[in-house]
Amino acid sequence: MTKEYESYFETLERLRMDLLYTVSALPPDALMRSPDGDAWSVQQHVHHLLLSDEEVIRQATRPSQSRKPRSPKSLWTVALVCRAPHVFPNIPVPEDLVDPSEAGRLALDEMTARWDATRALLRHHLKHLTPYSRGLTMYHHPMTGRLDTIQTLRLMEAHTTHHFRKIQELAGN
Numbered sequence: 001m002t003k004e005y006e007s008y009f010e011t012l013e014r015l016r017m018d019l020l021y022t023v024s025a026l027p028p029d030a031l032m033r034s035p036d037g038d039a040w041s042v043q044q045h046v047h048h049l050l051l052s053d054e055e056v057i058r059q060a061t062r063p064s065q066s067r068k069p070r071s072p073k074s075l076w077t078v079a080l081v082c083r084a085p086h087v088f089p090n091i092p093v094p095e096d097l098v099d100p101s102e103a104g105r106l107a108l109d110e111m112t113a114r115w116d117a118t119r120a121l122l123r124h125h126l127k128h129l130t131p132y133s134r135g136l137t138m139y140h141h142p143m144t145g146r147l148d149t150i151q152t153l154r155l156m157e158a159h160t161t162h163h164f165r166k167i168q169e170l171a172g173n
Contacts, residue, residue: 001123001126001127001129002129002130002131004131004150005126005129005149005150005153006126008150008153008154008157009122009123009126009153011157012119012153012156012157012160013119015157015160015161015164016049016115016119016160018164019046019049019160019163019164019167020046020112020115022164022167022168022171023042023046023108023167023171024108026042026171030042030170030171031043031108033170035170040166041170042167042170042171043106043108043111045163045166045167045170046108046111046163046167047106047111048163049115049159049160049163050111050114050115050118052156052159053115053118053119053122053156054114054118055139056122056138056139056152056156057118057121057122057125059138059139059140060122060125060138060139060152061121061125126149129149133148133149134148134149134150135148136148136149138151138152139152139155141155
């Protein structure tokens with residue numbers, strides 16, 4: 001793995017571990033409690049992050065995906081989304097990246113185990129990339145278009161940070 005990919009991956013893992021530590025300290029009833037009908041519970045935020053990571057790795061490991069160059073619009077859009085996520089507070093979530101019924105059925109330890117496995121796949125994928133792959137598509141975001149490896153990792157960090165803040169608000173931190 002290149003030093004650049006390793007640095008981004010380690011940042012993602014530290015953020016995920018901090019998030020899971022925060023969530024694991026909550027009482028079980030606080031995990032599914034939603035402040036109102038439209039807001040997500042802590043468990044739904046965690047589940048959404050899991051599904052999002054699974055989608056990234058699914059796309060990243062699809063052979064045809066990596067041969068396409070990134071979208072021209074992704075250069076400025078990712079920079080804006082990563083630096084100012086509050087500007088886009090209501091980005092529509094694709095239906096396959098939120099499943100309230102599954103979020104309610106899965107225990108936190110089950111989600112954590114799936115997330116661990118997904119991150120292991122991401123580490124393995126990044127380990128086998130070369131610096132050349134930096135400009136090739138890793139993930140196709142519904143709003144920004146095709147993203148290269150670094151853009152994808154930056155977006156994952158911004159996405160996780162956004163949901164971690166929401167979780168902290170729900171937890172009263």
